[in-house]
Amino acid sequence: MDDLLQHFIVEARELIQQAADDLMALESDPTSGPHVDSAFRAVHTLKGSVGLFDLAPMGLALHAAEDLLGGLREGRGTVDGDVVDTLLECIGQTERWVSAIEQTGQLPADAAEEGYRLARALRSQFEQRPASTTAEVPEADLPWIEELMASSHGPDVSKAENGALVALRYTPRPDCFFAGDDPIALLRSVPKLLAVRLSNRDPWPPAAKIDPFSCNLRIEALSGAGLDAVKAVFRFVPDQVVLHEVARATAPHSGEASPDEGSAGPSAGAAGGASSRMLRVDAARIDRLADLVGEMVVAKNALAHLAGQAGEGMHRKDVAQCLAASQAVIDRLVAEMHRAVMDVRMMPMRDIFRRFPRAVRDTAGQLGKAIEFSMDGEDVEADKSVVEGLFEPLLHVLRNAVAHGAEPESVRLDAGKPIKTKIMLRARREGDRVAVEVEDDGRGIDPDAIRQVARERGVASGDQLERMSNAEAMELIFAPGFSTASEVTDLSGRGVGMDAVRSAVEKLGGQASVTSRQGQGTTIRFSLPLTIVMTRVMAVRVGRELYGIPLDGVVETAVVPTTRILPVRDAEAFVLRDRTLPLVRLADLLEIPRSEEPGPGMKVVVMSVGDEMVGVAVDQFAERMDVLMRPMTGILAGMPGVVGTTLLGDGRVLMILDVPELIG
């Protein structure tokens, strides 16, 4: 994709977000001048950028939005729900267009029509409020044909003496001129015209506001030619014309139906996930990195100086001392640089949070729920991948809160709660983790209902369910298979249940949990790592290969005399401090040949796997290290038993094993 377009997409997203934020703010405070200003500027800038590309429909809609906002800014017209709705619709469509452009490089096919529709809706807000929606007369309404018949003053009605008449009503699309259509030229080519009536589809705007290039015509005509002949004329615009065959003096019957209103296209599908590959970084952080690189250069020069001195016969002891000092400096610098680079990847929650008010508003609107949504902790930062990965799960949880948490107003009133359901989205730092919560004061979760559903759907056995505490039962909402397709609505998700939410959060290295009090509300809580953490691993040698084992699973290492290893049927066990532990050999797990090394003792890594302790026999222990673990991607992503890889100092790749998975 063209560079300029890529920048445009990034910029457009920000401006769209800005405009949406301001509009949302306007909705709650219609008199807020700064928000009108800010929304106007965002739309104005966006429109300007759009002008650089071949995106006319988008420009048209934004231009209308800009005019409307400009008018509001100057105090012409007032902000009300309708205006905000229309503007938000325009912004929402623009956002979808930007996603389409990102994916395909161009606007979707129906953009022209949609652009005009939006522009017209916006202009009608501006010009004549009451006329904003002109109810279309249903096309099947036929009095117009009679009027047409009556007015058929044409040269000769008798032209059609021996056959049926064809009545046609042609309503060209507003953007038809841009498609090169000339409706009048089409009319001209209709054979055997008997009557013509010209009118306007929508009321004309004031003379000063007429857009000559937006077609507002309605053409009605009567022809004495056959239906097929008339149809042929309009073969390229079948969707805009209605033909009726009118048998002489008898009731007309319908010939062709007119489909209409390229009804709301694909939904916000692309709005969520698609993340741009660019990262905007605070300049101060880049400066910090540059400083560190400068210090690094100094450290490197010191090393070069030292090498020179060592060559000139410096005393060995001094060399060692200077080397150690130099190493310490570089060590510190590397650590700081690592932190600085991590900082660059840090982004505030705001970047995703700001998209939620609109999502909540839309969902609430569609479900007719009254919601008071608030957010806190937008400034909390976490690694880019963590923040971005949170968008989908949070969106789902928020929609759930609106769809399932919020009770009908009457129920709330009876319970003595305020009419509006409060939904709070909160983020806060907790040590080296970040906690994100969605709390509502809705109906809460009924643990017995959960038990019942879980039983019906076979998520857990009756026995297990009986033994569970209420809190444990609630956790079942995260169990796979708990939410079924039947309750997947357009709103509460695109086929994802809470199990998908949990697995998305776990993929980020986090945990999801739920607390709820029936009748008082529900809190869904995510706890996530702040950054991609360094993993401590222990390296072990099997045969000639080196493997890593995450240290958090390792309890201890031991050297077990071979005599203490007991065969148990076809497996092995050993006794360690009076406990008998099963023994597995890593070589067997990895399906590589055991090395026949008759050492005096067997080197065993004692690990906790689930609730049990297991001894894993290896050939050699190697060093422990902190590594930046890369998850497996691409073809290797599905490789069992390996959690990730890291690069060793000498350039080799170290595979980090998932021992519990290997044991199975």
Place this chain on the structure above:
Amino acid sequence: MTVRLDGNIIVLEGQCRVEDAEPLLGWLQADEGRTVDLTDAEHLHAAVLQVLLALKPPLRGAGKDAFIRDWIAPALTNARPPDMVPQGG
């Protein structure tokens, strides 16, 4: 030039095309009293026609082209649908 201003009369001549709509609209917006002369018009693009329909200027001559004479000019003068709201400029 298929559209031109001659004194206070806007003359449409020949095959009037979509781009003629804008100057026509401009002249009519500037002075709604201007008459539009269709005598030498051979075709009116729908965009042009729509301007005439919307602003309803006095029309003059509808001779040459049979289609315009028989159908367009009468339709323009008859076009007074009931839902037409009088507009202030």
